[in-house]
Amino acid sequence: LIFKEFVLEMWMRKSLPQDFITRIGKCIMRFLYVKKVKSLLKKLELHKKPFYYVNHHLTHAAGAFYASNYEEATVLTTDGFGDGLCATIYLGKNNKLKRLKKVFSLNSPGLFYTAVTSLLGFKPLQHEGKITGLAAYGKESEPYHLIKKIISFDSQKCNFPIDIRYFRSSGLSVTIKDTVSYLLIFITNFMNGNFLQSFTKINDIVSRKKTRWHSEKLSELLKNFSREDISWAFQKRLEEIMVAFAEYAVGVTGINRVAVSGGTFANVKVNQKIGESQNIKEIYVFPHMGDGGTAGGAALYIYHMLTNCKNKVKALDNAYLGPIYSDSDILGTLNKYSDKIKWEKINNTPQRLATLIAEKKIVGRYSGRMEYGPRALGNRSILVHPSDKTINDWLNKRLKRTEFMPFAPVTLKEEEKNSYLIKKGCEEPAYYMTITFLCTDFMQKNCAAAVHVDGTARPQLIDEQKNKTYYTILKEFYKITGIPSFINTSFNMHEEPIVCTPEDALRSFLQGAVDILSIEDYLITKR
Template sequence: MAVLGVSGLFATETDDYDPSRFFAFYHDATACLVHNGRTLAAIEEERLNRDKHTNRFPINAIRACLDASGTDARDISHVAYFFEEAYTDQDIAREALDDPGMPLVPSRTLLHQRITEATGVDLSDRPTSFLTHHETHAASAFYDSGMSSALIVVSDGNGERDGICVFAGDGDGIRLLHAYNRSNSLGHFYTAVTKYVGYKNFDEYKVMGLASFGDRSVYRKLFSELYAFGPDGNYALANDRVVKTLIEEVGPPRRHDDPITRVHKDLAAAAQEAVERIGLHVIEHWLRRTGLTDLCLAGGVAQNTTLNGKLLKLPGVRRVFIPPSPHDAGAALGAAMIIDRRLHGRVHDVFSPTAYLGAPLGDDEHIRARLDAWGDFITYERPEHLERDVAAALAGGTVIGWTQGRAEFGPRALGNRSILADPRPAENRDRVNLMIKQREDYRPFAPVVTAPDAATYFELDGAEADHSYMGFVVPVREEHRAGLGAITHVDGTARVQALREEQNPRLYRLLKEFEAVAGVPVLLNTSFNNHAEPIVQSVDDAVTSFLTTGLDLLVVGPYVVQRTDTPAEALAKSRLEIPRFCQVVRTVDRHGENQVIIRTSRPNRRTPVSAVLAELLREGGRISDLPLAADEREELVREVRRLWDNRLVVVSPS
């Protein structure tokens, strides 16, 4: 009998719950299955509905978890949700005040209704637990750490009442030591600065990368006047004054298409320093107070890998663990872990011996069938020596999309849904940033390295840590920085993934083959997606991303894929549809009539489209079926290609 853990809101594609109203809440919707001390599957809904950070109910993820684990829905014995019931009911009620047409149904009823929609089985008679949000985060870290006892610090935007919670974990479970009010949230502070610098929710990692280019001292005084330390690890942070202070003292906020200036870099650096100072103030106090030497972190702020790297140098810290999914997706897993521990106690040292807990790619026959379907766009072959051939291509400058097995759980690509490149030439960083990922040129890339060789290239001294999940920024050894130019950040650091052979044998073989031709068992490893989509999940996702980026080759399972030289003709013959999270709408105003694609989830952008394409998308047709002149057809193909690049149309091969 399995425990189903769930995060996310109760919106679907067809109901009345507008997910854009809850954009900052219930995000990263996820389903997890846990049984008798083991994680069977953990899948984020965004990977399946293709809506990044989606908060729609994880209907597809529940189905995928059941399929991936071979579990019958009738064998779900308990359901666990990642927030308290009263809090969730009140949140929905507050939103309903602004929308009298929105249905107001108890969250417990909604949860059971949605699970029934997903599974076809009524599970409303199963015990259902709504848990404290920060406790679910704490469980996701401690119960996968393998530690017998640890200090657990959870920091994010907020839980029900708190911005930071400190727990102690041991053989008896997890107990709360102290809670810091949500008004002092480090997550909200960092998000406020992120928006001021011209980014949006969930872009905090961009500010962290930008911080390395700035001077912390320039705005140190400005930020230091917004917080104060108290005794016993307490602090006060004036989040209500952050934006007002920045506008008054620095000027108007940056718009996303404005250039990034020295001011923005210095602000990012000073904000990062403030988060580090406050975080270390809290953590150091509770380490002293409890005498504990092992440390676990979870919550969105635990994705601040620069801060995490500094924890490795704290005196008296023996071990640090950060799970592969410290954000709200991990809270769904933590919720399931809590209930499973109540039922069975501690069965194994960890619930999740691997991070590859997502939906599978499919067997070789399935992969081949999907590649055949894209035959107008691609050709493929199955080389006898896959890893050797791919390593040679990488060493020769080829950038490759690499897709294998079950997807990773969490926001990091750990080698099953990755873009891989030679880590040596610094120009590869710019090439992957601008031509392939289509993102800011300052952002760093992570390396993956064979674990036995990791300390040769990276400074891993200090506290012991599991570097399997890219959770820590550490220095690249000075003698290797020039030779690893593509993965060494401007400050001489990298967010390293140290891979053990048993974790991912095929990727490990590729690293060793690359070492044989290039001299280093290291590769540049970044998530396989473009700027407009989540990490790829399926064969079709991988082919789509390959065809709409500057990738040179695609590897899917044992197959190596290349483009054909007739993409326009292939696109004209393909079936075009609207994505699940979009609508085609006719608008009429005093300036006339327009056709637009509207995202039904945040950001709610409106993208104009031609009347011909709007009608085609409504019907789900093909350009080749339309009676168009050659120049009209070419223009329509170009329009579709622009929208496809931004994932505003779905292209299905003929």
């Protein structure tokens, strides 16, 4: 697949890609990588166990289908690239997955979106969500009509025709000298048995290089327009082609329930537009839709293959699958920082936290198992009163985040209709904050901090079955304030991962992320 895509690109460009030497090197390194993995398994005495390779997009498809509660589904995967592909359509039926269509990564809607991330000065493959947030501040104007001509969806060929003159096939401006240096590092360490170290060293060098996924031609095309209108144009076009892709897929399978995964479906506005399509009855978004979810997808696929697909696993009913720490672990960490903090153990934790949030304290909550996937869903969250519409300014500054990024609410499931305009069949993704909805007048009036400038929000719906203690905190807050929502944002400083351990939580607390920290039933303040 990778070789075929390479030949196709040469034919379309009528020349060799600028980074063709690097890409050949990557193919060689990948071949050596698989060999070395098998060698490492032998050292670990695991070589007698079966060794399975699962295609990248198949792992996405397996995660989406097997974690859903669908017996039959149209399964879509879309991302930047993976094993030579950027998109697939699978039929999920009889506990099996059958691939019906594939799209080579040369025609990638994911990399189309990565290009604008690069163009506007954000980090490609990391900050695409900022484009989604920024797009709400833009409007339809000339950039949209220019961008519309660059990419489309071709239902005759199931493809995303794209004018590749505006894009780079690789984000790195890598010279022949760079490539030779990388290969020498790799070969030297590989021969010495330091296989993983070779990748670490190369990654250290590459990470210091400026990445760029757009061409000068794209820069020239859009140089006179605002970043808000450019973002709006790319977001709108992505929504259009992805809805067209989803509707086409439903037409192919005849099944109007769709399960989706892949990095492109981290775009919550795209998920909203697909869910609102009249051709689609229900949508399920795998909670860990990015590449972090491929390990789970691979495991699900192999399990069903080894059991001859006799029984579909139980649908995923919550995302609290991560690490959990004991009371002794927590006390050990608290004692380690006893010169900087003081704490008390409380018996009425939900009521105390609800009161503090109602008093407009910034509360960090650390409890139970960490969430699986990119969203904080209450167990590693910062909780804030939702009424102050200036929160985007002051809390983003406090957390050192980009000022225009919206904050998301958590809402009592029984109050969803009073808060959002939700099409039936779109509720499930909202348990995992993977979809947006238009907000009601009640929501806009009482939860101004959670409503983005375009009138939407990316809510987490919560009920007692998903997370009883977290639900009770919100229920108590509702009793105090009459508002069935508050802000839930991830517990971390900008560019850092969500806190995992009690020490992570304390470090973020001491950096000023929150006013008060709750770790299980311990309430912590600074000395």
